[in-house]
Amino acid sequence: xxxxxxxxxxxxxxxxxxxxxxxxxxxxxxxxxxxxxxxxxxxxxxxxxxxxxxxxxxxxxxxxxxxxxxxxxxxxxxxxxxxxxxxxxxxxxxxxxxxxxxxxxxxxxxxxxxxxxxxxxxxxxxxxxxxxxxxxxxxxxxxxxxxxxxxxxxxxxxxxxxxxxxxxxxxxxxxxxxxxxxxxxxxxxxxxxxxxxxxxxxxxxxxxxxxxxxxxxxxxxxxxxxxxxxxxxxxxxxxxxxxxxxxxxxxxxxxxxxxxxxxxxxxxxxxxxxxxxxxxxxxxxxxxxxxxxxxxxxxxxxxxxxxxxxxxxxxxxxxxxxxxxxxxxxxxxxxxxxxxxxxxxxxxxxxxxxxxxxxxxxxxxxxxxxxxxxxxxxxxxxxxxxxxxxxxxxxxxxxxxxxxxxxxxxxxxxxxxxxxxxxxxxxxxxxxxxxxxxxxxxxxxxxxxxxxxxxxxxxxxxxxxxxxxxxxx
Amino acid sequence: xxxxxxxxxxxxxxxxxxxxxxxxxxxxxxxxxxxxxxxxxxxxxxxxxxxxxxxxxxxxxxxxxxxxxxxxxxxxxxxxxxxxxxxxxxxxxxxxxxxxxxxxxxxxxxxxxxxxxxxxxxxxxxxxxxxxxxxxxxxxxxxxxxxxxxxxxxxxxxxxxxxxxxxxxxxxxxxxxxxxxxxxxxxxxxxxxxxxxxxxxxxxxxxxxxxxxxxxxxxxxx
Numbered sequence: 001x002x003x004x005x006x007x008x009x010x011x012x013x014x015x016x017x018x019x020x021x022x023x024x025x026x027x028x029x030x031x032x033x034x035x036x037x038x039x040x041x042x043x044x045x046x047x048x049x050x051x052x053x054x055x056x057x058x059x060x061x062x063x064x065x066x067x068x069x070x071x072x073x074x075x076x077x078x079x080x081x082x083x084x085x086x087x088x089x090x091x092x093x094x095x096x097x098x099x100x101x102x103x104x105x106x107x108x109x110x111x112x113x114x115x116x117x118x119x120x121x122x123x124x125x126x127x128x129x130x131x132x133x134x135x136x137x138x139x140x141x142x143x144x145x146x147x148x149x150x151x152x153x154x155x156x157x158x159x160x161x162x163x164x165x166x167x168x169x170x171x172x173x174x175x176x177x178x179x180x181x182x183x184x185x186x187x188x189x190x191x192x193x194x195x196x197x198x199x200x201x202x203x204x205x206x207x208x209x210x211x212x213x214x215x216x217x218x219x220x221x222x223x224x225x226x227x228x229x230x231x232x233x234x235x236x237x238x239x240x241x242x243x244x245x246x247x248x249x250x251x252x253x254x255x256x257x258x259x260x261x262x263x264x265x266x267x268x269x270x271x272x273x274x275x276x277x278x279x280x281x282x283x284x285x286x287x288x289x290x291x292x293x294x295x296x297x298x299x300x301x302x303x304x305x306x307x308x309x310x311x312x313x314x315x316x317x318x319x320x321x322x323x324x325x326x327x328x329x330x331x332x333x334x335x336x337x338x339x340x341x342x343x344x345x346x347x348x349x350x351x352x353x354x355x356x357x358x359x360x361x362x363x364x365x366x367x368x369x370x371x372x373x374x375x376x377x378x379x380x381x382x383x384x385x386x387x388x389x390x391x392x393x394x395x396x397x398x399x400x401x402x403x404x405x406x407x408x409x410x411x412x413x414x415x416x417x418x419x420x421x422x423x424x425x426x427x428x429x430x431x432x433x434x435x436x437x438x439x440x441x442x443x444x445x446x447x448x449x450x451x452x453x454x455x456x457x458x459x460x461x462x463x464x465x466x467x468x469x470x471x472x473x
Numbered sequence: 474x475x476x477x478x479x480x481x482x483x484x485x486x487x488x489x490x491x492x493x494x495x496x497x498x499x500x501x502x503x504x505x506x507x508x509x510x511x512x513x514x515x516x517x518x519x520x521x522x523x524x525x526x527x528x529x530x531x532x533x534x535x536x537x538x539x540x541x542x543x544x545x546x547x548x549x550x551x552x553x554x555x556x557x558x559x560x561x562x563x564x565x566x567x568x569x570x571x572x573x574x575x576x577x578x579x580x581x582x583x584x585x586x587x588x589x590x591x592x593x594x595x596x597x598x599x600x601x602x603x604x605x606x607x608x609x610x611x612x613x614x615x616x617x618x619x620x621x622x623x624x625x626x627x628x629x630x631x632x633x634x635x636x637x638x639x640x641x642x643x644x645x646x647x648x649x650x651x652x653x654x655x656x657x658x659x660x661x662x663x664x665x666x667x668x669x670x671x672x673x674x675x676x677x678x679x680x681x682x683x684x685x686x687x688x689x690x691x692x693x694x695x
Contacts, residue, residue, distance in 0.1 A: 115653035122660050129667060133674070141674055142687035145625070148671070152632050152664065153616060156639060159657075160612055163642045167594075167601060170646055179646070180653075195593040223691070288693045 002046055002053040005037050005063065005106045013099035020088050023095035024078040030099060031067070031074040034106070038067035042460055054112040054183065057467035058249075058320075062109050062242055065324050068449065069238040069331045070102050072442030076335045077231035079438035083342050084229060090134060094229065101127040101235060108243040114162055114250065115180045121211065121243055122155045128236060132228035143223035150220040154210025161203030161251070168196035182250055189257035197254070197261045204251035205267055211244035213298045214305060215275040225294035226347070230338025233290060237297040238331035242323050245301065249308055249319075253472050256311075268309030273402055275302030280409035283417075289337045289349050292417055293330065296373050299410045300326045300381075306403065307388045308472075310395055316469035318387035325380030325450055329372045332446035336366035339439040340421070345430050349417060354426030362435035363422045365443040370418035372450060374411035380453035480528040487521040488607040491641060492583070495614040498634055499579050499621075500572045504565050507630050508553045515545025518637050525644045534644055537654055541640060544658045549633065549665045553626070556669050560676060567624050575621045582613040604645035611638025624682040625675055629668040636661055 012030030016023040042064050046055040055063070081094060104124035111117040129151075133144035166179040172191045173179045189197065210217035225233040252264045279299035286292040300322065307319030339362060340355055341347035355363030372379035385407060392399050452458070457465070494514040501507050519542035526534030557565055586609035594602040615635025619628045640657075672682060679686045 113653070116656075119653060119656040119660065123656075123663075126660065126663055126667060130670065133671075136674065136678075138678065138687065138690040141671070141678065142690040145671060145684060145687060146691075148667065149619060149628060149632070153619065153635070156612065156615075156632070156635050159639050160609070160642060163608075163639065163646060164605070166643075167605070167646045193594070195595055199590070199593045286693070291693060 001037060001041050001044070002055050002110050005034055005041065005067075005110065006053075006103055008034050008037065009099045009103035009106065013096045013103060016095035016099055017092055020092035020095070023091060024081065027074045027095050027098060028071075028078060031071040031102070034102065035067040035071045038064045042464075052113055052116055053107075053110045055110060057464040057471060059109045059246065061320070061324060061461055061464050061468075062246060063106060065327045066102070066105055066109065066239050066242070068446075069235065069327055072335070072445060073231050073234045073238075073331060074098070075438055076234070076338070076442050077229070079436055080230055080338060080342065086134070094131060094134065097127045097131050098231070098235070100124075101239075105235075105239050105243055109246060112182050113180050114165070114182055114185070114247075117182075117243075117247060117250075118155070118159055118162055121158075121208075121240075121247065124240060124243070125151050125155065125211065128224075128228075128232055128240065131232045132224045134229060135227065137227070139223075140227040143220075143227035147220045147224040150217060151211055154207050154217060156207070157203050157210075158207025158247070161200045161205075161207055164196055164200040164203060165251075165254070168192040168200060182254070185254045186257050189254045190259070192258060194258055194260035197258055201251055201255040201261070201264050202267075205248060205264075205271070208244045208247040208251070209271060212241050212248060212305075213244075213275075213301050214271045215278050215298075215302070218275065218278075218298050221298055222291040222294035225297070225334075226288055226290040230290070230334055230341070233294070233338070234331040234334040237293070237334065238327040241297060241301055242327060245304055245308075245323060248305075249472065252308065265309040265311045268305045269396075269399070270309075272302045272305030272307075272309055273399070273406070275299070275305065276403070276406035276410070280406045280413065283410050283413035286413075286417070287349055289341060289347050289352055289417075289421065290334070292349065292414075293333055293337060293373075296333075296410070296414060297326070297330055299406075300330070300373070302406070303385065303388060306399075307384075307391065310388070310391045311473060312391065312395065313466075313469045313473045314387065314391040314394065316472045317465055318384050318391055320465055320468055321380060321387065321453070322384035325372075325384055325453055328446045328450045328453070329369055329379060329381060332443045332450075333366065333369040333373060335439050335443045335446075336362055336369060337421075339435055340366065343429055343433045343435070344427060349420055351427055352421050354424050355422045357423075358426040358429065359435045361440050362443070365440065365447065367418055367422040368447055369443070370414050370421070372447070374414040374418070375407055376411075378454055379447070379450045381450070383454040480524075483524055484521065484528065484604065487517055487524060488604055488641065490517050491521070491637065492607055492610055492614075495611055495618075495634055495638075496576065496579055498630060499575055499614060499618055502567045504557050504567070504624070504626050505554070507627060508550050508557065511553070511630050511633055512546055512550035514634060514637055515541060515550070518640055519546055521641060522644045533654075537640070537644060540654060540658045544662060545633070545637065548662065552665055552669065553630075556672055557626070560682070567622065567627055571621075575617060578617055578621075579614055582617060583610040586610045586613055601645045605642055608638045608642035608645070611635070611641060614638075623685050625668065625672050625684050626682055628684065629665070629672075632664065632668075633661070 104120045108120035129148045169179045213221040497510045519538045522538035587606045590606040615631045618631030
């Protein structure tokens, strides 16, 4: 099953490149098949499995979320990419890169070997880089170049961290494969040299932290989200950030398995708080709707980093639930904003206004998604932020004021932006255009799923959430 | 194994040579020479892998050497040369920038990496930890190059030399598993090709490779 999850998008990427006329339909079909596979993986599990791919309680739910976001993004992009007016070559490149990215992302989530995970994250990034530049405007080239260079550096530092990790494991591992296998390293870490593990963790955190958009290496994120096609922004925020966060989490759990190392949680909390506060204040100054959502992704990664840094079963549960909820809601918000920008032919917030009057289904969907991003109930981000606050209160209450300040600043900024985008007088619209089912179905579907995550978490998911948190704690 | 032992000395000489070439990369303004220096560094890297394979009795490192030689010593330099040849001669050099300052910063970074790596790795083998210090220096010098240089090609050369440093670190630990080795080399090739695409786009749109021309288009604009 895990193997097919990776092979299906790989095959689809090849087919999309070969048959550009059918690419949009193939894209939806392949994403639908991977969604079914991911559901089966969640329900049936992968028996045994000691090879390169390993599905466990930590990554299986993330695989399902990725498949859901991938499927709805494929539906959304069928309409959105048609509106871009790309020529055959660019449409072919877009669809092949999209499926290529999905393939790399599933591999990054499922790989047991950290080296393979690294390769997959890097391959996924490279698939996105050229997509960000697809519009060929100077701003798009600038965004893609910054994305390329910063993430190139980040990922190189992460590889250095992995090499140091292998060096630490070398004296205690009995074969070369064990040096980078996540499962083996968790066992071996207790006997490995703590100095090397510390060095490795710092590089892993900075390296993968770049990709996860943690301060101070976050600056690629808003531009890359704003200048590329909306569908790419949805998968960048919804998926790539998750795989980077998973990589940090894996590094942390390996280093924490050795009692003599530095406490990795402190680093995550500090970076998380800095990220949350910077993003919170930056959100107030945004004029571009897609950059606003990009900054909101930075904010939410900060919250997740704080949760993982606080640690314990409660902290890890809160962090994982936050990642799931953020993926669903952020991609939904991107669908809505992307469609609104297409309708108004501008993505400046000043040009988009009064959506609830002109396009009620789209406007109310966007309003709900942004309220959810601001942390309002009844969506799962509310539940997870509450859980993070409880976990912080239990272990380090002095941190609570900073955390709540960050949440309030960011939340009010998002609500303010929501008001400008969704309510008031509708802004002029160059030509009549409907929201369209290809946007509304993914948008409302994601909102519904995010509400279900908060109100009635399905039994297999809640079991896995608890198992994963216990495994990490 | 220590100072005076042939296996140790040769490994050090090769690592030192790579470091020296990094300094050449740091100040070289002409892009052709930059590509040549990069090719030379790739070849020295292949030699270092070969030597480590012999010393550690690890035959898979011979393969690493072969991959490093093919990808970094031959394929990427040929590709970059062809890219440069398509540019008008005026684009084949970079405007003068402060060489002295970046050289001093380079020296400081080498010192920093020794200060970071040696105490942190007290438990590891002597050769591995000193190789790691050299490797980290290469990584940091590559970063410095990416920060200080303005043209797209020089920044990519920085990324490539940074990657050379990573491979040097990896051969100190008897290499990564084969599949990762191969895919990493493949990714580096892809990075070079993507950089080539960017160079063409930049040249077409701005008639220059100077990435500082992109700065006005940063962020949300006016």
